[in-house]
Amino acid sequence: MHHPNSYQVARRTLRFTGPVTSLLQGISCGAPLYVHARNWMAELASIVPLSGMVVDEDEKSVFFPEEGLNLSVQAVEAVHGVEIEYRNRQALALEIATCGEPRTLSVVAIPNISAMEHFTRSLNHHPADVLMEEEYQKWREEFIIRPVICSCCKAAADERRAFPELNPLTGIFCHAIEHKLELRCGIVSPVIGFTTWLRPKDMQLSNGILGIIAEDGKSMLEVDFGICHTLRIVCRSYDDEPFTEICLYDSLGTAHFRIAARGWDKDALWRSMCC
Structure with a gap:
């Protein structure tokens, strides 16, 4: 979906191999983060202080009740850490992919707003493979699915x-x-x-x-x-x-x-x- 270039993919990407619940728990320290959710029709984003994650083992979902955010853990197919440019500032995004959508949920740490050091340190504690920009872009092009209509x-x-x-x-x-x-x-x-x-x-x-x-x-x-x-x-x-x-x-x-x-x-x- 079109977006008015608030941020763009940069050059270095990490593909995390650990559980997404651990990643989200680690970055949600209560500092403001840019949360961006997408589906086929719409996008919604807001800067919110992410904290208080609740894990529902029966539903296989995670919830952030205060921020009105929930994610189906069993639907997650890939998680990436991406160095990006956000409104002419270097930032770091955690991008969570579900079937056909490489960025169903993006959580972005923004300089001078977010706790960048905590965010970076938390992601560095998780195992990951390093991807070059060409690899990540190729994966996104192959992964993305859009509705087919008559x-x-x-x-x-x-x-x-x-x-x-x-x-x-x-x-x-x-x-x-x-x-x-x-x-x-x-x-x-x-x-x-x-x-x-x-x-x-x-x-x-x-x-x-x-x-x-x-x-x-x-x-x-x-x-x-x-x-x-x-x-x-x-x-x-x-x-x-x-x-x-x-x-x-x-x-x-x-x-x-x-x-x-x-x-x-x-x-x-x-x-x-x-x-």
């Missing part, structure tokens, strides 16, 4: 990408930016879940991708309108608090992303933007 669905997806300004979600985010709404956004997937609050400030439409940057500059999201086939608006309650929620689905009816705002008053307004 010609009719492809034509419809191409049309949605060609006219992103007509998508109801564009209007909904314009309204959220204008009225400074705080939104609860979440990646939905059998292998990764990540939820964070953000207040949208800037929106970009490029190649059929909706990009949002948060007001505080610490969070971002992207939605591929080609994959986003349907949206459904529902009223829900979380911890007895009312929310209006938008669920985004692909053409097979699989949910990939959720956006929610406090209160049920958004229901009629958001529905009117879908007509």
Whole structure:
């Protein structure tokens, strides 16, 4: 999926051979880290203080309850440590691959924000093989899988990408930016879940991708309108608090992303933007 070059792969990569639970436990010391989750439709990222990991042996998953992050350990197929450039600064990323996606979850230590020394020292304690950039790029190209759709669905997806300004979600985010709404956004997937609050400030439409940057500059999201086939608006309650929620689905009816705002008053307004 397109991303506005907040970071790029650099020259040296480690392929870790130890358990991913140990790696995540080691780096989550409570210092701020850039957490970036992806699925076929969407991306969601935020700088959060990662700590308090919980391992569910029965579900074979790990959870960071305070940060709204969970990962299926049994779905992990590879883990890499990558030296990268993050907004013109050298940084280090732990990139976790699941079936068909080389970077389902990226956890990035950022200079002057994260505990770089702790992050580096923790990764160095784990066994790993060194890969050259060419090896890693070749592996990514061979590993990545994107949805295969029929010609009719492809034509419809191409049309949605060609006219992103007509998508109801564009209007909904314009309204959220204008009225400074705080939104609860979440990646939905059998292998990764990540939820964070953000207040949208800037929106970009490029190649059929909706990009949002948060007001505080610490969070971002992207939605591929080609994959986003349907949206459904529902009223829900979380911890007895009312929310209006938008669920985004692909053409097979699989949910990939959720956006929610406090209160049920958004229901009629958001529905009117879908007509």
